[in-house]
Amino acid sequence: xxxxxEMRGITLVRDTNVPVxxxxxxxxRSAIRIGQLRPGDRLPSARRLAEEFxxxxxxxxxxxxxxxxxxxxxxxxxxxxxxSAGVGAVARDKGTKPAVHRxxxxxxxxxxxxxxxxxxxxxxxxxxxxxxxxxxxxxxxVTARQVRELSVADMAYPDPTGFVPLRESIAAYLASARGIxxxxxxxxxxxxxxxxxxxxxxxxxxxxxxxxxxxxxxxxAREALAAATASLRPIAVDSEGLRVADGxxxxxxxxxxxxxxxxxxxxxxxxxxxxxxxxxxxxxxADAFIVEDDYDGEFRYxxxxxxxxxxxxxxxxxxxAGSFSKVxxxxxxxxxxxxxxxxxxxxxxxxxxxxxxxxxxxxxxxAAFMTExxxxxxxxxxxxxxxxxxxxLADSLVxxxxxxxxxxxxxxxxxLIVRFRSRVSDSKLAKLAQAAGLAAExxxxxxxxxxxxxxxxxxxxxxAEKEAPVLCDQLVRAIGPLR
Amino acid sequence: xxxxxEMRGITLVRDTNVPVxxxxxxxxRSAIRIGQLRPGDRLPSARRLAEEFxxxxxxxxxxxxxxxxxxxxxxxxxxxxxxSAGVGAVARDKGTKPAVHRxxxxxxxxxxxxxxxxxxxxxxxxxxxxxxxxxxxxxxxVTARQVRELSVADMAYPDPTGFVPLRESIAAYLASARGIxxxxxxxxxxxxxxxxxxxxxxxxxxxxxxxxxxxxxxxxAREALAAATASLRPIAVDSEGLRVADGxxxxxxxxxxxxxxxxxxxxxxxxxxxxxxxxxxxxxxADAFIVEDDYDGEFRYxxxxxxxxxxxxxxxxxxxAGSFSKVxxxxxxxxxxxxxxxxxxxxxxxxxxxxxxxxxxxxxxxAAFMTExxxxxxxxxxxxxxxxxxxxLADSLVxxxxxxxxxxxxxxxxxLIVRFRSRVSDSKLAKLAQAAGLAAExxxxxxxxxxxxxxxxxxxxxxAEKEAPVLCDQLVRAIGPLR
Numbered sequence: 001x002x003x004x005x006e007m008r009g010i011t012l013v014r015d016t017n018v019p020v021x022x023x024x025x026x027x028x029r030s031a032i033r034i035g036q037l038r039p040g041d042r043l044p045s046a047r048r049l050a051e052e053f054x055x056x057x058x059x060x061x062x063x064x065x066x067x068x069x070x071x072x073x074x075x076x077x078x079x080x081x082x083x084s085a086g087v088g089a090v091a092r093d094k095g096t097k098p099a100v101h102r103x104x105x106x107x108x109x110x111x112x113x114x115x116x117x118x119x120x121x122x123x124x125x126x127x128x129x130x131x132x133x134x135x136x137x138x139x140x141x142v143t144a145r146q147v148r149e150l151s152v153a154d155m156a157y158p159d160p161t162g163f164v165p166l167r168e169s170i171a172a173y174l175a176s177a178r179g180i181x182x183x184x185x186x187x188x189x190x191x192x193x194x195x196x197x198x199x200x201x202x203x204x205x206x207x208x209x210x211x212x213x214x215x216x217x218x219x220x221a222r223e224a225l226a227a228a229t230a231s232l233r234p235i236a237v238d239s240e241g242l243r244v245a246d247g248x249x250x251x252x253x254x255x256x257x258x259x260x261x262x263x264x265x266x267x268x269x270x271x272x273x274x275x276x277x278x279x280x281x282x283x284x285x286a287d288a289f290i291v292e293d294d295y296d297g298e299f300r301y302x303x304x305x306x307x308x309x310x311x312x313x314x315x316x317x318x319x320x321a322g323s324f325s326k327v328x329x330x331x332x333x334x335x336x337x338x339x340x341x342x343x344x345x346x347x348x349x350x351x352x353x354x355x356x357x358x359x360x361x362x363x364x365x366x367a368a369f370m371t372e373x374x375x376x377x378x379x380x381x382x383x384x385x386x387x388x389x390x391x392x393l394a395d396s397l398v399x400x401x402x403x404x405x406x407x408x409x410x411x412x413x414x415x416l417i418v419r420f421r422s423r424v425s426d427s428k429l430a431k432l433a434q435a436a437g438l439a440a441e442x443x444x445x446x447x448x449x450x451x452x453x454x455x456x457x458x459x460x461x462x463x464a465e466k467e468a469p470v471l472c473d474q475l476v477r478a479i480g481p482l483r
Numbered sequence: 484x485x486x487x488x489e490m491r492g493i494t495l496v497r498d499t500n501v502p503v504x505x506x507x508x509x510x511x512r513s514a515i516r517i518g519q520l521r522p523g524d525r526l527p528s529a530r531r532l533a534e535e536f537x538x539x540x541x542x543x544x545x546x547x548x549x550x551x552x553x554x555x556x557x558x559x560x561x562x563x564x565x566x567s568a569g570v571g572a573v574a575r576d577k578g579t580k581p582a583v584h585r586x587x588x589x590x591x592x593x594x595x596x597x598x599x600x601x602x603x604x605x606x607x608x609x610x611x612x613x614x615x616x617x618x619x620x621x622x623x624x625v626t627a628r629q630v631r632e633l634s635v636a637d638m639a640y641p642d643p644t645g646f647v648p649l650r651e652s653i654a655a656y657l658a659s660a661r662g663i664x665x666x667x668x669x670x671x672x673x674x675x676x677x678x679x680x681x682x683x684x685x686x687x688x689x690x691x692x693x694x695x696x697x698x699x700x701x702x703x704a705r706e707a708l709a710a711a712t713a714s715l716r717p718i719a720v721d722s723e724g725l726r727v728a729d730g731x732x733x734x735x736x737x738x739x740x741x742x743x744x745x746x747x748x749x750x751x752x753x754x755x756x757x758x759x760x761x762x763x764x765x766x767x768x769a770d771a772f773i774v775e776d777d778y779d780g781e782f783r784y785x786x787x788x789x790x791x792x793x794x795x796x797x798x799x800x801x802x803x804a805g806s807f808s809k810v811x812x813x814x815x816x817x818x819x820x821x822x823x824x825x826x827x828x829x830x831x832x833x834x835x836x837x838x839x840x841x842x843x844x845x846x847x848x849x850a851a852f853m854t855e856x857x858x859x860x861x862x863x864x865x866x867x868x869x870x871x872x873x874x875x876l877a878d879s880l881v882x883x884x885x886x887x888x889x890x891x892x893x894x895x896x897x898x899l900i901v902r903f904r905s906r907v908s909d910s911k912l913a914k915l916a917q918a919a920g921l922a923a924e925x926x927x928x929x930x931x932x933x934x935x936x937x938x939x940x941x942x943x944x945x946x947a948e949k950e951a952p953v954l955c956d957q958l959v960r961a962i963g964p965l966r
Binding site for chain 2: 019021056057058059061062065066068075120121128131132134136139140143144147148150152153154155156157158175179180181191192194195198202207220223224227273276277280307311312314325329330331332333334353354355356357358359360361362
């Protein structure tokens with residue numbers, strides 16, 4: 001006969017295959033199901049029960065966790081473990097788990113209503129496209145069709161280098177819009193620009209390798225490189241863009257340079273042709289690579305978009321990084337790189353180890369959006385819209401501030417810079433604006449090693465023309481005390 | 484008057500604001516548009532033109548790249564640069580770019596037809612759920628509604644820690660299905676299990692830190708840790724799972740242990756309760772953390788699913804990693820971790836720097852799928868389906884091979900192990916099977932430092948019951964020569 005001990009009405013059998021936690025679980029489960037324990041009743045404390053049965057605390061906890069997991073009991077912190085409300089009636093006789101799941105979801109709808117989510121962009125927010133002008137109906141139709149047509153094969157692990165038809169569409173788009181001649185094989189799909197940077201850093205940088213960054217620069221690029229424990233070499237930017245000769249003088253042996261040739265981030269200047277050629281020549285001589293972050297190369301309002309640096313890259317030294325965050329919308333989390341041929345295989349290998357790729361639906365939807373012509377049309381529309389919004393914001397700023405400011409309006413991009421004639425600190429101005437709900441940022445916050453001047457960075461893409469005067473008045477009031 | 488030079492009919496003006504590459508571009512563009520150059524005509528070689536004009540090769544290339552980008556010319560390698568077919572007629576007079584874009588897309592449809600994609604799962608493929616049994620209509624309806632209702636706010640950068648209603652649904656699910664009591668704040672959404680591992684490694688491991696891995700183990704976990712230059716300590720697995728005492732003896736000071744307690748990958752054994760408690764005690768004493776990879780904890784066919792290790796984790800040492808790859812489908816690229824409270828802030832900070840999060844649509848669709856009850860229903864259905872498919876495959880294997888084999892059928896998981904009585908090498912068997920299109924893998928390939936026995940790993944989730952006998956006969960024929 002089995003050795004057993006009974007305490008508090010619980011019989012524990014010692015020499016059986018059924019573990020102790022399971023016996024305790026069965027005891028309470030049955031007590032609840034037959035109504036011996038009722039909703040609101042308290043179970044003995046796990047600590048005390050463990051002592052009484054001379055068993056490990058974890059054993060009792062395991063039993064209680066199973067009961068809680070199945071909804072029979074709930075933990076109430078210091079009040080102990082309580083039999084769940086309504087559980088006796090629901091669970092009894094059915095042999096199924098009590099319907100605790102729904103009730104714990106709380107406010108989340110179970111009727112198919114929209115789930116609550118993120119907040120709207122703040123006025124002047126940087127780095128966002130005009131979300132109000134996105135063709136949501138078309139996008140929704142295209143995506144709904146792709147999800148309907150998702151095959152069994154599409155549900156398996158995606159190709160870590162990306163969905164081939166999307167890569168073909170991107171190659172065609174780059175040829176036509178950015179002057180880049182590349183094949184589908186060179187396109188590698190990533191989880192946004194940050195996914196691209198992560199991958200680039202993992203493939204190219206060893207601890208301590210030097211990398212040029214622009215000074216001032218885009219903060220996330222700087223952080224991604226710093227996280228890779230690269231030795232960062234900030235190189236100054238002037239009216240022709242990155243001072244390549246400074247880079248060569250300061251860090252000829254660097255492994256990587258990260259640049260924004262179309263519109264330097266944040267200054268908005270364009271890298272001149274002589275500098276482009278010098279940069280390429282340096283990379284060839286140093287056996288280095290260049291990351292061309294072309295985040296908004298499409299958006300140029302004076303003249304036509306310049307061809308990308310990649311388009312004149314004869315020694316195949318440029319990794320061109322593109323993103324759909326600025327030309328479609330950021331929550332897609334979709335980007336890509338155009339790889340030098342010698343790096344294709346290494347990127348594929350590292351990507352295979354680091355990630356199983358980007359969601360199939362996202363890739364299919366964007367591919368369809370592109371091949372059906374919506375993409376090119378959207379970019380054309382946005383270029384016109386941004387030109388108007390840029391102009392309207394600049395005019396409203398001048399109307400609101402008069403000659404206190406100079407609006408630094410570059411030929412492209414998605415933001416402008418307001419420079420104040422007075423010597424007031426731009427970070428103080430930005431703080432006041434932010435306190436008033438306006439997403440202005442201080443130009444000086446983008447400086448790395450040397451000052452880059454003062455001013456407020458204002459995104460114009462989400463400022464509708466008719467809102468511009470109102471928002472500029474708000475800005476005047478917000479920073480009034482300091483002007 | 485401007486200084487100029489003329490050569491080959493091209494007039495270059497030197498002292499103007501128009502850069503040379505732009506002048507060359509304009510010359511050829513105009514020549515093509517007026518029909519002076521016709522489809523098939525060859526442009527002068529860039530090298531020669533650069534010499535003639537005493538200008539940089541890159542200048543000519545920039546001009547040619549713009550022309551190619553806009554579709555006026557195509558590069559033909561050694562044959563030079565040729566005026567595109569049909570371009571004269573299309574582009575002329577319209578002032579628009581020639582319609583080169585579409586033609587380069589090649590086979591990709593422009594009429595909204597389904598784009599071509601990935602291939603179907605191979606028989607016996609490991610790690611895939613039953614894709615044929617996924618409720619695609621419901622999924623498609625849920626997703627289509629979420630994409631229709633995507634707001635402006637949802638299109639901006641998503642919260643890098645995840646969409647709150649999804650995190651709430653996951654917390655409720657884990658409480659009910661896996662016995663885990665956690666709050667929404669502890670859930671951090673990731674780009675699949677690999678995204679979780681990347682993040683864990685970035686937060687917790689410094690170069691040279693020791694980490695326990697199971698031996699044999701899941702290869703991707705091993706690779707992710709190796710990429711972090713951690714010092715890997717393979718710890719043997721026996722019939723009770725990881726031999727924790729060996730780990731303590733061999734690497735007490737390790738920083739991390741990565742384990743699969745529900746069904747060890749690949750052996751399928753369950754980590755016993757005493758081992759679970761010993762593992763937790765070690766982690767507390769060593770100030771270490773445990774990654775619980777619960778990739779298929781829901782799928783148990785004998786008895787009910789065991790509560791997760793995390794459910795008895797009193798010192799908050801376990802990072803529970805879940806994935807939707809196995810319970811929904813892999814191309815979602817969606818996973819999550821349940822974090823110890825002390826790690827929440829660090830993970831949020833590192834995630835902010837490393838990634839802008841997971842696509843909003845994916846997160847919304849899965850949240851809705853869960854709160855509407857489809858998720859729990861799907862898992863129940865799959866548990867029953869997998870139980871039948873597992874049984875059917877085991878029976879068919881025995882029918883096909885007789886007493887040449889022993890089928891190692893664990894209580895859970897998504898694959899089984901076929902062990903051969905003869906001493907034939909499992910990697911040779913796997914090679915033969917793979918050559919016949921069957922995705923069998925060798926058990927020995929999962930060993931790290933010590934042998935773990937021989938056998939074939941066969942996934943049963945995508946083997947329909949009526950196909951099982953046919954596929955087993957195929958396997959017999961494929962490996963026949965070696966049996």
